[in-house]
């Protein structure tokens with residue numbers, strides 16, 4: 001047996017594994033690094049979050065990724081160069097985290113790397129008859145493994161697509177394993193650049209679990225601030241949105257896109273929800289002269305309304321469920337207050353109440369996917385469920 005395979009076997013047989021989960025989302029703010037101790041597999045999985053940090057991207061990193069991010073026309077050389085470069089940068093950031101945690105690489109069993117999504121393209125979006133669902137994450141696992149000396153599992157989304165999914169949301173797999181509860185129905189709501197959620201019924205019935213992207217979380221608000229308030233990256237504490245008023249005309253125009261008429265589950269990204277989308281809605285509603293504050297108030301309301309509508313649709317007007325929120329959107333007070341006002345009977349908590357830092361949740365979930373790749377095997381979901389194929393995800397890269 002090759003020593004690498006023997007090593008994998010030995011890691012899989014351990015009572016617990018030390019896994020670094022990585023997430024670099026659509027907001028391009030930084031690399032989330034979650035140091036996890038994971039024991040068990042499947043519904044017996046237990047995760048302890050030992051340390052978490054977000055390593056902020058510098059302006060050089062952001063500029064290079066933004067040059068291709070969510071764009072149809074890009075320099076192919078730039079994409080080719082970025083694929084190893086992003087992984088090398090992430091490797092450098094992990095080495096920096098390990099040094100600050102005073103840990104050596106040989107104490108880490110596995111890195112679980114999401115990579116950087118640069119283009120997400122489900123068939124319902126591109127509508128080209130000859131092509132299926134597609135998504136592209138850069139930051140190749142081989143480079144990360146060599147840069148850190150740690151076996152790396154990466155590129156989780158391709159198997160999901162190969163098995164009939166759209167490549168997202170993948171959070172549902174870990175949500176079901178970690179957060180299902182016999183005591184209450186739960187909505188695991190993540191408000192990142194794009195908002196998505198998982199419905200976890202208290203029956204624990206995998207066939208009734210449901211997950212979908214919703215539409216924009218922070219992405220359009222962030223893009224607007226970055227364009228008109230150079231030096232600022234987002235509307236801190238909803239300050240600008242709070243100073244404005246919602247334009248009903250613009251809000252209705254924003255809600256008209258065909259994406260919202262599609263049945264759930266569905267996926268999307270900043271390829272659709274961007275400043276061109278806003279400009280089109282302004283043109284259609286004759287609201288080109290609105291103030292920055294009114295536009296931000298409207299974008300904030302738009303994200304909230306679509307989240308509320310998706311939750312109401314899925315829970316069929318029930319209110320016996322608890323929302324556990326995560327992602328950067330939980331730090332946007334206006335957005336959360338809109339959601340709470342529309343669902344007055346529903347308790348809105350964060351995943352901190354489930355012992356997972358809400359900013360770390362997605363990185364933790366990729367660590368869980370890697371654990372499933374190594375130790376799992378029993379598929380919780382049948383292949384008949386749209387959007388949640390029962391497959392093992394991730395590709396394994398060795399360090400030497």
Ligand SMILES: Nc1ncnc2c1ncn2[C@@H]1O[C@H](COP(=O)(O)OP(=O)(O)OP(=O)(O)O)[C@@H](O)[C@H]1O
Nearest residue numbers: 025026027192193194218234236237327328331332
């Ligand atoms: N204090 C704050 N006030 C308002 N918004 C905030 C605050 N802190 C963070 N945010 C929002 O959270 C965003 C970052 O969210 P997050 O890190 O969850 O995104 P992501 O992981 O890149 O997204 P995705 O899950 O879509 O890939 C910021 O860009 C900003 O919009």
Ligand SMILES: CC(=O)N[C@H]1[C@@H]2OC[C@@H](O2)[C@@H](O)[C@@H]1O[C@H](C)C(=O)O
Nearest residue numbers: 117120168169170171192194213362
């Ligand atoms: C293609 C891609 O990177 N999609 C992300 C994005 O960010 C949020 C939403 O859109 C979600 O579908 C997904 O990430 C999370 C981690 C997921 O797959 O569950």
